[in-house]
Amino acid sequence: MSSSLAPLVLKPLEGVEAAKRAAAYASVDNHVLPEHKVVGIGSGSTVPYVVERIVQQGPKVNAARWFVPTGFQSKELIVQAGLNLGDVDSFPVIDVTIDGADEVDPSLNCIKGGGACQLREKVLAEAAKTFIVVADYRKESPQLGQKWTQGVPIEVAQFAYASVMRKLEALGGKPVLRMGGGAKAGPCVTDNSGFVIDCPFPASSFSSPSDLLAKIKLMTGVVEVGLFCDVAKAAYFGNADGTITSRTAAGEVKEGISFDVQRNPVVA
Numbered sequence: 001m002s003s004s005l006a007p008l009v010l011k012p013l014e015g016v017e018a019a020k021r022a023a024a025y026a027s028v029d030n031h032v033l034p035e036h037k038v039v040g041i042g043s044g045s046t047v048p049y050v051v052e053r054i055v056q057q058g059p060k061v062n063a064a065r066w067f068v069p070t071g072f073q074s075k076e077l078i079v080q081a082g083l084n085l086g087d088v089d090s091f092p093v094i095d096v097t098i099d100g101a102d103e104v105d106p107s108l109n110c111i112k113g114g115g116a117c118q119l120r121e122k123v124l125a126e127a128a129k130t131f132i133v134v135a136d137y138r139k140e141s142p143q144l145g146q147k148w149t150q151g152v153p154i155e156v157a158q159f160a161y162a163s164v165m166r167k168l169e170a171l172g173g174k175p176v177l178r179m180g181g182g183a184k185a186g187p188c189v190t191d192n193s194g195f196v197i198d199c200p201f202p203a204s205s206f207s208s209p210s211d212l213l214a215k216i217k218l219m220t221g222v223v224e225v226g227l228f229c230d231v232a233k234a235a236y237f238g239n240a241d242g243t244i245t246s247r248t249a250a251g252e253v254k255e256g257i258s259f260d261v262q263r264n265p266v267v268a
């Protein structure tokens, strides 16, 4: 272990937040290695713990790295942490991208886009040599659509939303245009100026997430679909009892992994 790292002073966390932090820290320890110079940073409420652990690896290793964000939120995380901000234009090949997910099935297919960032998230996931998912125990699911019931997030060009919604209905979905919430009148607008449609489908549609993805993606006006199929190499789930479950795309499952978040990361 590097002796130059200061002892960690972590604020105590409980429940879901503790689970997110443990999963995020374990993913960084296993996949953000000293030789990795370009790192993709995803979006959501789990990813800040990813950035926190990367910072804990120390300024020396991070000075030689570039960090590519999946949207405004992760750009701010990178800047606030004092890390080098890069762009996928400059770094079309990324060593490792770590991102959250809304639901993950045993094959590591994911629903993503709860934060409306699925376009940039997918670009960075596919640009990465290794794409890793981090989440808490609520996201682990036997089949997509069972835990994240508000529907598949679909980014569309603004003027095409009504036409895409009709096509989604014809496919058996129940599409809803996502609204901006209390802080904004009207629809949610993405970092790419698109709208987002949330579309629940019957359980049978999720028996092959990649077939569903292909059908939605072919609809004119669709920019990106929040179904990530055959992209993730591994997933880390923080559990309610403080342990971690890891899954790999190859089907390896490890449950009950103990992980001490108070321990400094090992940096060569």
Ligand SMILES: O=C(CO)[C@H](O)[C@H](O)COP(=O)(O)O
Pocket: 042, 043, 044, 045, 046, 047, 099, 100, 101, 102, 111, 112, 113, 114, 115, 116, 117, 118, 121
């Ligand atoms: O896909 C996403 C944003 O578009 C997020 O990664 C996803 O919503 C998970 O977020 P959280 O870590 O807050 O559960």
